[in-house]
Amino acid sequence: MPLEGQSDTPALAASDMVIYITAMQLSVNPSDDLPIYRQLMRQIMDAIAGAQLELGEQLPSHRELSERLVIAPLTVKKAYDELEKLGYIVSQRGRGTYVADSLPRRARRVQNEHLSEAAQRLLSQAYLAGLSFTEVVQLLKAADRTLAHDPTRSTPPSKRTA
Amino acid sequence: MTPLLSFRDVKRSYTKSVPVLDGVSFDIGEGEIVGLLGRNGAGKTTIVRLAIGMLFPHAGTVELFGLAPTTHPVEVKRRIGYVGETQELPGMWKASELIALHRKLYAEWDGALERDLIARFALDTGKRIGALSKGQAQQVALLCAVCHKPELLLLDEPAGGLDPVARREFLETTIQLLNREGTSVLFSSHHMSDVERLGGRVLLLNEGRIQVDRDLDALREQVCVATLPSRLASDHARLAELPGCMRVRQLLDQIHAVFEGTPAQVQDQLVQAYGEENRAHMQCRVVPLEELFIELLGGERLEAAA
Numbered sequence: 308m309p310l311e312g313q314s315d316t317p318a319l320a321a322s323d324m325v326i327y328i329t330a331m332q333l334s335v336n337p338s339d340d341l342p343i344y345r346q347l348m349r350q351i352m353d354a355i356a357g358a359q360l361e362l363g364e365q366l367p368s369h370r371e372l373s374e375r376l377v378i379a380p381l382t383v384k385k386a387y388d389e390l391e392k393l394g395y396i397v398s399q400r401g402r403g404t405y406v407a408d409s410l411p412r413r414a415r416r417v418q419n420e421h422l423s424e425a426a427q428r429l430l431s432q433a434y435l436a437g438l439s440f441t442e443v444v445q446l447l448k449a450a451d452r453t454l455a456h457d458p459t460r461s462t463p464p465s466k467r468t469a
Numbered sequence: 470m471t472p473l474l475s476f477r478d479v480k481r482s483y484t485k486s487v488p489v490l491d492g493v494s495f496d497i498g499e500g501e502i503v504g505l506l507g508r509n510g511a512g513k514t515t516i517v518r519l520a521i522g523m524l525f526p527h528a529g530t531v532e533l534f535g536l537a538p539t540t541h542p543v544e545v546k547r548r549i550g551y552v553g554e555t556q557e558l559p560g561m562w563k564a565s566e567l568i569a570l571h572r573k574l575y576a577e578w579d580g581a582l583e584r585d586l587i588a589r590f591a592l593d594t595g596k597r598i599g600a601l602s603k604g605q606a607q608q609v610a611l612l613c614a615v616c617h618k619p620e621l622l623l624l625d626e627p628a629g630g631l632d633p634v635a636r637r638e639f640l641e642t643t644i645q646l647l648n649r650e651g652t653s654v655l656f657s658s659h660h661m662s663d664v665e666r667l668g669g670r671v672l673l674l675n676e677g678r679i680q681v682d683r684d685l686d687a688l689r690e691q692v693c694v695a696t697l698p699s700r701l702a703s704d705h706a707r708l709a710e711l712p713g714c715m716r717v718r719q720l721l722d723q724i725h726a727v728f729e730g731t732p733a734q735v736q737d738q739l740v741q742a743y744g745e746e747n748r749a750h751m752q753c754r755v756v757p758l759e760e761l762f763i764e765l766l767g768g769e770r771l772e773a774a775a
Contacts, residue, residue, distance in 0.1 A: 337665035338757045342689040344668075370648045377641050379502060379668035380648050385686070 332359075335376050343378055347386035352395060355406055357454070366396060366404040471535040472496035473621045473653050474520055479529035481515055489515050491677030492529070497621070497655055502647070502669030504685070505657040508766055511674040513657035514554075517625040520655070521551050533621065547575065550614030550652075554626035556606065560599030564592060564609050568616075575617035582649075586612045589642065604635030611639065615646055622646075624656035628663065640666060661759035671758075675766060681715075685758070693735050694764050695726045695753045699772075701743055702726075711742060718769045727764050728753070 333350050335343045354360040366372075369387065373380040387404055390396045394411035398404040433443045474497040482488040489512045497503050505513045518524045519531045522538030522545060531538060538545040558567065568587075572578045587594060590608040598606055607627060615622065624643070628636040640663055646652055658664055664671065664685070671688055673681035681688065692715070702708045702717075702724045709717045713729035728735040732753035739751045756764065 335666075337662035338759060340755055340757065342686045343665060344686060345690075373648055374641070374645055377637065377644055378666050379644065381502070382668045 333372070333376060335378055344382050344386040344389070347372075347376075347383065348390055351386070351390060355395060355410065360406050362406055362410070363408050364406045366406065368403060470498070472498050472532075473501075473534060474655065475530070475532045475535075476516070476519070477530045477532075479519065479526045479531055481512075481519065481524065481527050488677050490519075490526075493674075493677070493679055494529075495672060495679060495682055497653060499620075500651060500653055502654045502667055503656070504664040504667060504669065504671050505655060505674065506659075506661075506664065506671060506762060507657075507674030512677060513674060514625055516674075517551070517553070517623050517655070517657065520623055521546070521549065547577075547617070548620045550617070550619035550622045552607065552610045552614045552622075552624050552627045554629040556610040558598045558606060558610060560597065562598055563595060564598055564601065565594035567598065567609065567613060568594065571613045571616065577617050579616050579618055582618075583612065583616045586616070586642070590638075602635075604631050604638070607631060607635070607639060608642070611642060615650075615652070618650055619652060622652050622654045622656075624654065626657050626659070628658065628660065636660070636663070643667070661757070661762060665758055673762070673765065680765065688761065689758065690755060691729065691731060692761065693728055693730065693732045693753050693755050694761070695728055695735055695739060695751060697724045697726070697739070697743070697747075697751050698722060699724050701747055701750060707742075711738060713738075716765050718764075718767065719772075720770050721772055725764055727761070731755075 332354075333347065335346050337343065339346055341349070351360070351366070355362075360366075366387070367375070369380050369383045372378075372383045376383075387396060387398065391398060391404075395407055396404055397407050430440075430443065433446070438446075476493050476495050479490055479493045480488055481490045489510075493512075493516065495503075505516060507513050515524065519526055520533065520538065522542050525539055533545045534548060536545055568583065572580070572583070586592075586608075590605065590612070592605060592608060592612075598609060601609065611627070622643075627643075628639050631639065643654070643656075644667070647654070654667070654669075656667065668685050671681060671683060671685050672679055683692075697708075699719060699722050705717045705719070705724070708714060708724065708726055711728075713735075715727040715729065717724060717726045719725075728738070730738070732755060735753045736748070736751065739753070740748050743751065
């Protein structure tokens with residue numbers, strides 16, 4: 308299986324591919340509040356955002372993922388179909404499924420809702436731990452540097468962290 | 470298209486006037502995976518036994534591939550596979566002898582799949598079946614149920630009594646078969662995590678009828694549990710009459726109600742019914758299948774009389 312968009316990575320044997328994909332750390336938990344296909348969608352989106360999955364990189368097949376995670380093949384198909392509808396991945400008939408070459412901007416309203424929830428959680432945890440607002444901002448800046456290669460970022464780091 | 474399995478208003482009882490199934494109807498189409506859920510005695514095994522022709526319906530019709538399994542046993546059995554919880558395998562036979570018998574019985578027997586499964590299960594087929602562990606005996610039963618490439622696999626609590634490792638191995642094999650053969654499956658289970666992993670559609674049996682027949686993911690995302698203080702909804706009937714209400718039960722000083730709809734929709738509906746000032750007291754959330762099962766079928770716990 309070729310790894311597209313990974314020129315700096317040495318060619319991997321098929322068996323290594325599996326190990327590489329597990330860097331994405333996919334796992335399912337049947338007793339989670341989210342159904343399994345949603346858990347998969349979220350983890351794949353997180354892996355794309357965190358650059359464990361590169362743009363244009365091939366995803367495991369329905370069958371491979373279904374057998375590895377011990378879930379129904381239709382559940383994998385559903386997660387992939389939904390991600391494709393959202394524009395995160397593309398499937399090419401007979402060739403496989405790949406992370407899209409360019410990622411969609413999520414609907415701003417939906418994004419803002421999620422982000423404002425996450426921001427509130429972050430702040431309340433920080434305040435509980437005795438951090439000041441300035442220290443939280445410093446934490447965010449540090450996190451931003453570790454995401455330097457994040458394919459989802461819209462502006463290059465040099466412009467934002469001036 | 471003829472469904473693979475079809476139940477039409479099926480009734481069956483073991484004791485007169487105590488129906489186990491009291492008008493059950495459903496179809497299973499090609500490629501479907503259907504989980505049969507319900508409490509002990511709800512009639513899951515009865516449904517599977519009616520489907521394989523081990524029982525006659527007292528009323529209604531049961532058809533596989535458009536044929537009644539009781540009048541066309543051979544045609545039907547050729548196209549289905551069955552694994553029960555307590556499979557009656559001949560204990561004195563060697564596993565290899567039982568497999569050989571099945572190989573002879575079925576023209577479509579897939580020898581490659583047989584060898585594959587024997588290797589995968591690391592089965593010692595020279596052993597007598599009675600000397601195998603429960604998990605291994607279930608693996609022999611599964612092998613005998615699938616190597617003729619059935620169109621419909623009927624699994625009645627196949628992992629009942631297996632330890633977690635053996636249960637997971639059984640699930641892994643079932644999923645590999647789904648991938649390779651695209652078989653349709655009707656399975657009953659008390660293990661909600663297995664049901665979530667197999668996905669597909671859920672039939673919930675209660676009091677002789679099908680209470681829920683729905684896609685698992687829809688059940689997980691479009692059905693939610695509302696909790697209200699019992700002082701708010703002391704009139705259960707009023708709550709139960711709200712649109713989409715599937716169940717109301719009292720748990721000490723709280724009322725739990727199962728509703729169709731997303732948490733936001735149900736919350737709005739409850740606020741309309743009980744007033745904006747009570748919004749903060751009414752919580753709606755989606756829950757995992759195991760909790761939903763208990764919310765739908767669990768008993769009440771009334772407050773002790775003051």
